[in-house]
Every structure is written in C-alpha cells, then in structure tokens.
Amino acid sequence: MSAYATCVERFIQSDIRNPLYDKPDMISFSAGRPDAAVFPLSDISTAFHVLFSKGELVQALQYGTTEGLGPLREKLAAVVMKEAGVVTDTENIMITTGSQQGINFSAQLFVNPGDTVICETPTYLGALNTFSVAGAQCIGIPVESDGMNIEALQQTLEKHRDAKFIYTIPDFQNPTGSYMSLKKRKQIAELAAVYGVPVIEDAPYSEIRFTEEKLPPIKSFDTSGMVIYLSTFSKTLCPGLRIGWICADTSILQKYVLLKGTSDSQSSTIDQFLAYYYLTNSDWKARVASVRQVYLKRRNTMIEAIKKYLPDTISYVVPEGGFFVWLKLPILMDDKELLNKTTAFWNVSFVPGSGFFPEKNKNNYIRLSYSNTPVDAIPEGIKRLGQALQ
Amino acid sequence: MSAYATCVERFIQSDIRNPLYDKPDMISFSAGRPDAAVFPLSDISTAFHVLFSKGELVQALQYGTTEGLGPLREKLAAVVMKEAGVVTDTENIMITTGSQQGINFSAQLFVNPGDTVICETPTYLGALNTFSVAGAQCIGIPVESDGMNIEALQQTLEKHRDAKFIYTIPDFQNPTGSYMSLKKRKQIAELAAVYGVPVIEDAPYSEIRFTEEKLPPIKSFDTSGMVIYLSTFSKTLCPGLRIGWICADTSILQKYVLLKGTSDSQSSTIDQFLAYYYLTNSDWKARVASVRQVYLKRRNTMIEAIKKYLPDTISYVVPEGGFFVWLKLPILMDDKELLNKTTAFWNVSFVPGSGFFPEKNKNNYIRLSYSNTPVDAIPEGIKRLGQALQ
Numbered sequence: 001m002s003a004y005a006t007c008v009e010r011f012i013q014s015d016i017r018n019p020l021y022d023k024p025d026m027i028s029f030s031a032g033r034p035d036a037a038v039f040p041l042s043d044i045s046t047a048f049h050v051l052f053s054k055g056e057l058v059q060a061l062q063y064g065t066t067e068g069l070g071p072l073r074e075k076l077a078a079v080v081m082k083e084a085g086v087v088t089d090t091e092n093i094m095i096t097t098g099s100q101q102g103i104n105f106s107a108q109l110f111v112n113p114g115d116t117v118i119c120e121t122p123t124y125l126g127a128l129n130t131f132s133v134a135g136a137q138c139i140g141i142p143v144e145s146d147g148m149n150i151e152a153l154q155q156t157l158e159k160h161r162d163a164k165f166i167y168t169i170p171d172f173q174n175p176t177g178s179y180m181s182l183k184k185r186k187q188i189a190e191l192a193a194v195y196g197v198p199v200i201e202d203a204p205y206s207e208i209r210f211t212e213e214k215l216p217p218i219k220s221f222d223t224s225g226m227v228i229y230l231s232t233f234s235k236t237l238c239p240g241l242r243i244g245w246i247c248a249d250t251s252i253l254q255k256y257v258l259l260k261g262t263s264d265s266q267s268s269t270i271d272q273f274l275a276y277y278y279l280t281n282s283d284w285k286a287r288v289a290s291v292r293q294v295y296l297k298r299r300n301t302m303i304e305a306i307k308k309y310l311p312d313t314i315s316y317v318v319p320e321g322g323f324f325v326w327l328k329l330p331i332l333m334d335d336k337e338l339l340n341k342t343t344a345f346w347n348v349s350f351v352p353g354s355g356f357f358p359e360k361n362k363n364n365y366i367r368l369s370y371s372n373t374p375v376d377a378i379p380e381g382i383k384r385l386g387q388a389l390q
Numbered sequence: 391m392s393a394y395a396t397c398v399e400r401f402i403q404s405d406i407r408n409p410l411y412d413k414p415d416m417i418s419f420s421a422g423r424p425d426a427a428v429f430p431l432s433d434i435s436t437a438f439h440v441l442f443s444k445g446e447l448v449q450a451l452q453y454g455t456t457e458g459l460g461p462l463r464e465k466l467a468a469v470v471m472k473e474a475g476v477v478t479d480t481e482n483i484m485i486t487t488g489s490q491q492g493i494n495f496s497a498q499l500f501v502n503p504g505d506t507v508i509c510e511t512p513t514y515l516g517a518l519n520t521f522s523v524a525g526a527q528c529i530g531i532p533v534e535s536d537g538m539n540i541e542a543l544q545q546t547l548e549k550h551r552d553a554k555f556i557y558t559i560p561d562f563q564n565p566t567g568s569y570m571s572l573k574k575r576k577q578i579a580e581l582a583a584v585y586g587v588p589v590i591e592d593a594p595y596s597e598i599r600f601t602e603e604k605l606p607p608i609k610s611f612d613t614s615g616m617v618i619y620l621s622t623f624s625k626t627l628c629p630g631l632r633i634g635w636i637c638a639d640t641s642i643l644q645k646y647v648l649l650k651g652t653s654d655s656q657s658s659t660i661d662q663f664l665a666y667y668y669l670t671n672s673d674w675k676a677r678v679a680s681v682r683q684v685y686l687k688r689r690n691t692m693i694e695a696i697k698k699y700l701p702d703t704i705s706y707v708v709p710e711g712g713f714f715v716w717l718k719l720p721i722l723m724d725d726k727e728l729l730n731k732t733t734a735f736w737n738v739s740f741v742p743g744s745g746f747f748p749e750k751n752k753n754n755y756i757r758l759s760y761s762n763t764p765v766d767a768i769p770e771g772i773k774r775l776g777q778a779l780q
Contacts, residue, residue, distance in 0.1 A: 003552075003554075004499055004500060004645065005498065005499060005500055005501055005502045005505075005554075006502055007498065007499075008499060008645055011645070011648040011649070011652075012648075013648070014651060031453070033452065033453055034452075036448045036449075036451070036452050039447075039448055039451045039452070041442075041447050041448060041451070044447065044451065045438075045442055045447065048435075048438050052431075052435050057429075057431050057434065057435065058426045058429055058431060059426075059630075060630050061426070061429045061431070061434065061628035061629070061630035061631065062423065062424075062426050062429070062628065062629060062630050063421070063423055063624075063629045063630070064630070096654075097487055097654040097657065097658070098654055098655055098656075100652075100653070100654050100655045101653065101654040104652060104653050104654065108395065108397065109394055109395060109397075109398060110394060110395055111395055112395045112396055115395075126651075126652070126655070129651075129652050130652040130653075133649070133652050162393075164393075164395075234453075238451035238452070239451070239452060239453045239659070240449075240450050240451035240452050240453065240454070240658065240659035240660045241451065241658060241659075241660060242654070242656070242657065242658040242659070255394065255398055255401070258401040258402075258403070259401070259523070261404060261516075261519075262401075262490075262494060262516070262519050262520040262523050263490070263491065263494050263520075263653075264486075264487040264488055264490050264491040264494065264632070264654075265488055265490045265516070266488075266632070267487070267632065267658075268487070268630065268631060268632040268657075268658045268661050269629070269630035269631075269632070270630045270631060270660075270661065270664075271658050271660065271661065274660075
C-alpha cells in the first residue's frame with residue numbers, strides 16, 4: 001500500500017460520536033444534537049409541495065452554482081443575517097454543507113502544516129480536529145465567562161505575528177457556554193484590523209439565547225474586512241438539510257468558492273430550495289423565539305438537578321444560551337475512564353472534556369448537553385452522574 | 391491580510407462554468423449536465439410522501455452518521471453496485487456529496503504537495519484541478535479508444551515507484567468517450583497489486599452505455615484491495631440530491647470516513663432518505679435503461695450533424711456511452727480564443743480541450759456535450775460550430 005498523505009497521521013477519532021453512547025436506556029448528555037421534536041416538519045413538507053406545485057422541483061434536482069442558490073443567499077442576507085445583526089449582501093454569502101465545512105475550508109485556505117492558529121481554550125473539538133488535520137499548531141487563549149482573555153490574545157498576536165487566524169465562538173461557546181462581552185467583541189475586531197489577521201467567527205448557537213441582552217456579532221464591528229462569519233441552520237431549523245453559510249468580503253469569499261468547487265462542486269440543490277421556501281413562507285423570527293423556550297426549559301431543569309445532585313466541589317457557569325453545561329471536577333481524573341464507568345454502570349453519558357483543549361492533560365472537565373435529552377430524563381441522568389462521581 | 395495557504399496559489403478557475411456560456415439563445419455543448427427532462431420528479435415526490443407518511447421525516451431532518459444512512463448504503467451494495475458488477479457490502483460504502491467529493495478526498499488522503507499522481511491524458515478537468523490544489527504532479531498516460539496505454543502506464547509505475555495512485559475513468563471517459571477493454575481492466579487491477587499502488591476508479595458514466603457489451607469494472611478484478619471505486623447518482627438519477635459514494639476495502643474506507651468527519655460531518659440526511667426510498671419503491675434498472683435511450687438519441691443526432699457540417703479534417707471517436715464527443719482539430723489553435731469567438735459571433739459553446747490535459751499547450755481539442763442540448767438544437771449548433779471553424 002502506498003503511503004497515505006501526512007495529514008492521515010493527524011486524524012483523531014472524535015469523542016462526539018463514541019459507540020459507548022449507543023447503549024439502550026442510556027441517558028445521553030453527549031452529542032450536541034438539536035431536539036427533533038422542534039423540527040418544522042409541516043413547514044418543510046409545505047416547502048416541498050410548493051417546490052413541486054410551482055414546477056421548480058426539476059431545478060431543485062439539477063446542478064446549481066458552487067456559491068449556492070441565489071434566492072436563498074438573498075434571503076440569508078436580508079432575513080437571517082439581518083436578525084443576527086450583520087448588514088450584508090447576497091454576494092457576500094456562500095452556502096456550505098453545515099458550518100463544519102466552513103471551518104474546514106478556513107483551515108484549508110489559510111493553514112500550511114506547521115502554521116499557527118489562535119483559538120479559545122477550551123473550544124469546539126470538531127474545529128480542533130479539523131485544524132489538526134490541516135497541520136495547524138493551535139495556541140489556546142483562555143476563555144472566561146465573558147469571552148477570550150484579550151490580554152492573552154494580544155500577547156499571542158505580538159509573539160506570533162504570522163498567526164493565520166483567530167477562531168472564536170463568541171455566543172454561548174462550545175463547550176463553556178461563555179457569552180463574549182460587547183467590549184471584547186469590539187476589541188477583537190480592532191485587533192484583527194491592527195494585526196491584519198482574519199477572525200473566523202463561528203456562530204451556530206447565536207440564536208439560542210436565553211437572555212434579553214442581544215450582543216452584536218464581531219462581524220458587525222468589522223471595518224477591515226477581516227472577519228469571516230460562519231453560521232448554520234443545524235441548531236435553529238434542522239441539521240438534516242445540512243445548510244450552513246459563510247459571510248465574508250467578496251475577495252476572501254471568492255477563495256472559498258474556488259475551494260468548494262474542487263471539494264464537492266456545490267451543496268445539495270434540493271436542500272437549498274427547501275430552506276429558501278421555508279424562509280419565504282414561514283416565520284423565521286417566531287421559530288427562533290419558540291426554539292429558545294424549549295432549550296431554556298432544559299437548561300433550567302439541568303441546572304436545578306446539578307444543584308440538587310452534584311457535589312458542591314464541582315463548578316460551572318450557568319449558560320445564557322446554547323446547548324451545554326461545562327463542569328469542572330474538583331480533582332484531575334481520567335475523563336475517558338470516567339465515561340467508560342458511567343456508561344457501563346450508570347447508563348449516563350457525556351463528552352470527556354480533554355478533547356476540547358488544544359493542550360494535553362486537561363482531564364478535569366466534562367461537557368453536558370441538555371439539547372436532546374427529554375426534559376423528564378434530565379434529573380435522573382444528573383442523579384446517576386452524581387452517584388457515579390461519588 | 392495574512393498569507394493564504396500555498397494551495398490557494400494553485401487554484402484554477404474552471405472552464406466548466408464559464409460565464410460566457412450564460413448568454414441567451416446560446417446553443418450549449420459545454421457543461422456535462424444531465425437532461426432535466428429525464429429526472430424522476432414523481433418518484434422523488436413519492437419518496438418524500440413516503441418519508442412523511444411513515445413518520446420518518448423527523449429522522450431525515452436530524453444528524454445522521456458520517457459514513458451515511460445504513461439502509462441506503464445497503465441498497466447501494468445490493469442493487470446499484472451489483473448492477474454495476476461489483477460484489478460488496480454495506481460496510482464498504484461511504485456516502486459522499488457527489489463523486490467530486492470522492493475525488494477530492496482521494497487527493498487529500500494520499501497526496502502531499504509534490505507527490506506524483508498518475509492519470510489519463512486527457513482526463514476530467516475537475517479531477518485535475520483537485521489534484522493540482524493538493525499539490526500533485528500529474529503524469530498523464532495517453533488514453534486510447536480502448537483505455538489507457540498499458541505499456542506507458544507500466545513504464546511510469548516503474549519510474550515512479552512512489553506514485554500515490556492511478557486515477558482512471560474506464561467507462562465512456564470524460565472527455566474522450568473511451569471505453570476501456572476487458573484486458574486492460576484486468577491488467578490495471580494486476581498492476582495495482584504488483585506495484586502496491588491504489589487505483590481510483592471513477593465511474594459516473596458507467597450506466598450511460600449504448601453498447602450491448604457490458605464490461606465489468608476494474609474493482610471486480612481487485613484481489614489486492616487496492617481499487618477504490620467512486621460513483622454517483624448525478625448522471626443516472628439527478629445531481630441535485632448530491633449523492634455519490636465510495637466503495638473500498640474497510641481499512642481504506644475508514645480513512646475516508648475520518649476525513650469526511652472533519653470535512654463536513656456528513657452529507658444531507660434528507661437527500662439520503664430520498665435516494666433510499668427511490669431505490670426501494672422505483673425500478674432502478676428500468677430507469678437506467680430508459681435514460682440510455684435518451685442520450686443515445688442525442689449522440690446519434692450529434693454524430694450525424696458532425697458528419698454533415700464539420701470538415702473531414704476534424705477527427706473523433708464515436709462514443710459508446712457517456713455524454714461527450716471529443717474533437718481533434720487539424721491545427722493547433724487557441725481553444726479559448728475559439729470559444730470567445732463562437733460564443734460572441736455564433737452563439738454556440740463548448741469546453742476548450744486544453745483544461746483536460748495535465749500537460750500544457752494541448753490546444754487543438756474541444757469537448758462537446760450532447761447530454762443537455764435539446765435534440766432539435768443539436769444540428770443547428772453543430773452547423774454554427776462548422777461555420778465558426780471555417
């Protein structure tokens with residue numbers, strides 16, 4: 001067998017889809033899946049019927065353009081991005097197969113093996129794995145309850161003038177739930193301009209917000225064209241359509257389009273048409289508002305259960321949005337060994353925290369997702385976790 | 391702005407989607423699109439209704455697995471791959487977003503910048519561009535009417551022992567239409583085993599066959615596990631669903647799955663369900679048989695028109711399948727300049743041949759696609775091309 005490329009040596013089996021989670025009767029706090037009960041089944045069905053009755057199904061089954069369906073990109077600019085707080089145009093948007101593809105394209109476009117990438121620590125492990133496959137050296141900036149430590153970020157930018165980009169999840173960060181302050185958002189946009197370094201702003205959870213205070217994205221303070229904004233319908237609408245998008249200056253976006261052309265030509269045409277007719281005929285803002293209530297209830301249930309069943313020595317921050325509670329355990333322990341035990345003996349699962357750190361040996365954290373666990377099962381699951389931790 | 395990765399320097403604007411083609415009243419022989427008139431609209435609509443009425447739409451809108459929907463992979467193994475002549479199992483199949491993604495993943499998994507890749511010359515330009523972005527040095531093996539020149543292939547394998555793979559399109563090759571002989575198929579499978587070099591067998595046109603003689607794929611002679619077979623529904627069913635697949639030995643396939651995980655997590659769940667219910671409730675073999683007739687008629691019309699309207703000094707081989715006629719012009723000319731003229735003055739388009747060669751300065755070829763041109767417009771288009779060539 002010929003040798004694989006060197007990137008293959010950097011492949012990591014992700015803990016997000018561990019077969020341990022698949023045991024029957026498991027109460028799962030692992031994958032950050034949305035709750036299927038909130039999927040807009042009848043709206044998507046209506047979208048399909050509209051497509052069929054208008055005679056457009058034939059176009060929906062044909063090739064489309066690499067950048068994506070024009071009318072969908074227009075709706076994303078005019079409705080979804082506007083709601084998110086970004087003023088932009090159709091020509092600044094490219095459709096991706098979920099925001100994971102946007103993360104991956106960012107790594108491919110900017111990173112040569114050995115290059116430095118700046119991210120939060122901890123951060124989304126799917127991004128870390130992707131950066132690792134690209135051969136990036138990830139430098140983690142500690143993430144506080146109000147976002148990245150800006151002093152540490154600036155020092156790192158000073159020291160690593162050749163850093164390829166800053167990857168950040170300002171809204172209800174995965175895994176910490178951190179919500180970046182307005183001040184830090186402005187500071188990051190400014191640092192991007194000063195140091196000439198792109199910011200990859202990953203915003204999958206932005207609309208899953210439990211607080212009244214809505215903070216504008218970093219992209220809204222982007223005067224230098226350095227901020228590349230990634231989002232997706234996976235958490236708000238449904239992930240099965242695999243519709244994500246990139247919003248960036250046209251000169252940068254053009255590179256993403258060329259890369260997408262050689263990568264997979266285009267995302268599913270029919271999925272793009274369904275998303276377009278969903279946005280045309282359904283009330284996006286009302287949907288987002290109702291989805292928030294579902295996840296707020298789960299978060300509240302989980303936090304109550306944590307207070308009741310987990311020892312006081314475990315610390316966490318109550319998330320003001322998103323899907324996750326991030327627990328700091330009082331002592332260093334092998335988090336994967338803990339997972340083996342809780343799944344084997346207690347029928348409760350989580351994602352070990354160590355995979356979310358660019359550094360090694362951070363073993364005293366676990367990530368709990370409340371997004372897809374029936375609300376009635378959450379207290380029982382946390383109770384089991386408490387017993388396992390004793 | 392920070393520097394892009396070096397791969398960006400290797401990006402090529404593909405001639406497949408040239409804006410010149412978009413002029414109104416253009417008779418287009420350019421993109422290799424299937425004819426939308428043969429798309430199974432009512433069958434896909436039925437598949438959606440089945441999905442909805444069975445209560446499975448909710449699963450179709452949720453995340454699935456990276457390797458793809460189990461029942462679809464099972465159907466592909468049991469029905470589609472069997473029809474293609476490959477005995478395989480569900481576990482040997484991974485779903486991709488079109489076969490372009492399979493080509494791209496192959497480049498990413500095997501090629502470090504500077505590595506050698508062996509392909510046909512000419513060959514599919516989307517593959518050449520992808521290999522180029524990966525930094526491959528492509529060595530082209532002349533393709534004859536019965537496939538690659540095996541002597542040249544063996545000499546190249548001797549000389550380039552570290553070649554990463556052989557990329558071939560045995561069936562109705564893009565762009566030449568060449569149909570590889572049985573003998574050469576067996577020889578390539580043997581060379582793969584002897585030299586320990588993987589073969590990427592790209593088979594998008596295999597079922598678009600006009601001849602009675604059906605030749606088994608190289609994969610069917612694969613005793614060493616070295617043949618990686620790529621296919622797609624884009625040409626036989628419809629491209630808008632973006633369902634392609636990779637069939638390979640499990641040890642190799644596992645690498646593709648890990649790469650897909652970091653690339654885009656998975657392909658569209660709903661598209662996979664629609665394809666599954668299409669295969670379950672519709673007659674795949676009957677469909678393929680009827681689609682062949684449509685393209686056979688167009689090929690016949692185009693060949694007749696070529697005989698009537700083009701000078702005898704232009705040579706070509708009558709393709710026994712696929713979408714393309716490959717014309718060799720009698721003299722070297724700037725094929726892109728020719729395209730500029732035919733689109734500007736004669737309202738007829740094609741794809742310049744030079745992009746299909748790994749070598750430079752091959753300017754005396756053009757590719758005509760008959761797949762998506764109304765049959766009545768084909769003679770007029772060829773007539774215009776003849777006038778332009780005078």
